[in-house]
Structure formats: C-alpha cells, structure tokens
Amino acid sequence: MTCQSPIVVALDFPTPAQAIDMAKRLDPALCRVKVGKELFTKAGPAILDELHALGFDIFLDLKFHDIPNTVANAVSVAAKAGVWMVNVHASGGRRMMEASANALANIQDHNTLLIAVTVLTSMDQTDLQEIGIDLSPRDHVLRLANLAKSSGMDGVVCSAQESQMLSSELGKDFVLVTPGIRPIGSDQGDQKRILTPAEAMVQGSHYLVMGRPITQAADPIAVLMQTNKDLGVA
C-alpha cells in the first residue's frame, strides 16, 4: 500500500525499543518514518528490518559525506536494504553525487530515492559565514540544488522556505524534502528556517520531515492525523 501522506516522522530516539514503541503508535498508512544517526548508531541495520516488518517506508537519514567511492558503496548498501530514501550531503560535490547515482543505477530493480542535503535547516546566514560561505542560505541552497540535480540526484533536502524557488527553478518533479516543519504553536527548538505543514505544501514541498512536534506530543497519532487532515490527506 502506498502512503498518501507527505509526512515522514523522524524517529530520533536513543534506543530501538523506544523507536519501535513509537512506530507501533503510528500507522504506515498515515506516514513514513525516518531513521537517523542517533537511532542507527545504537540499533544498526536490524532496526530497518523491524520497521519494514511493521509496514513502514523508511528514509535512512545518515547524510553521507565522504570520498566518492566510500559514499557510493554506502548508498548501495542502503538501497539493497530496501530503504525508500537515502541522503548524502550536496557539499560532498559533483563526483561524490555522480558516483552515488551511478552505483544505484547498477542495482537491479532498486527504487530508492537518492536525495542531497543542501543547507541544514538549523543554519542561518551567520552559520554560513563562519564556515566561509558568503552567500545567503537561499542562494547557497539554490547553488547546491542545481549541482545536485545535474549530478543525478532525485531531489534535495532544504527548508520549506526555499521550496517555491526550487520548484520553479528545477521543476516540479525534483523531489523537495523539507524538515524544520513546525505546526503553529509548537516549539522551534534548534531549527532556524521553519514553516508550518500547510505553508510547506503550498510552497511546493513533496515530503515534510517532522520529529519532535509528533514524537514528543502527548498523543502522537492525534497530531499526525490532525496534520494529515489539515493537508487534506487521509
């Protein structure tokens, strides 16, 4: 069954037991899930099998950033594990992204989406300046997204604040995955470039990554269902 919802719930938990407990309170018909660095480092690939067994599509968010050969091999392993989406850092450059795309093209029957992270949603102009980038976050996102597209990526991770720009510059089929999603009234936390779920969809986002606003809620499934309802899905 294909999930109609654009929501990807970030299972940012320190133990597999907590992540599985949360997944069981959710529903694969109503969302996909994301496994990131904290959970994967603790649980290893077994967590992917457990979440697949529960019926979830998985975004494996390890943001690979290394030499082309290393990243291409890591991306291949992820695709062979059957994950729905995997990501690399666009700032790893063209050769790293092309090697990754080529590695996936050589895997028969894979349908894993390969996505490049542009500028993290926790970063603003000051953060970019400190690492030697004198562009605005918007301009740097556009530069990296263009590079990602021409390097064979299926899409990018960006802030929903940049979705409209990328949708019109790169076309509606280029997949836009947007974290930094905050329903009205929820805590911003460490995110800097944020939008609400409804605003993000209007701007052209394809997928909305939501962690704490759902997983730290008293009733996660209620927040998920309400958000889907607000978006007109399920």
Ligand SMILES: O=C(O)c1cc(=O)[nH]c(=O)n1[C@@H]1O[C@H](COP(=O)(O)O)[C@@H](O)[C@H]1O
């Ligand atoms: O690649 C990501 O998923 C990601 C990229 C980015 O620029 N910003 C970002 O927040 N994320 C991830 O999206 C999730 C956001 O979680 P919350 O801030 O709790 O909603 C976290 O798991 C982050 O690791």
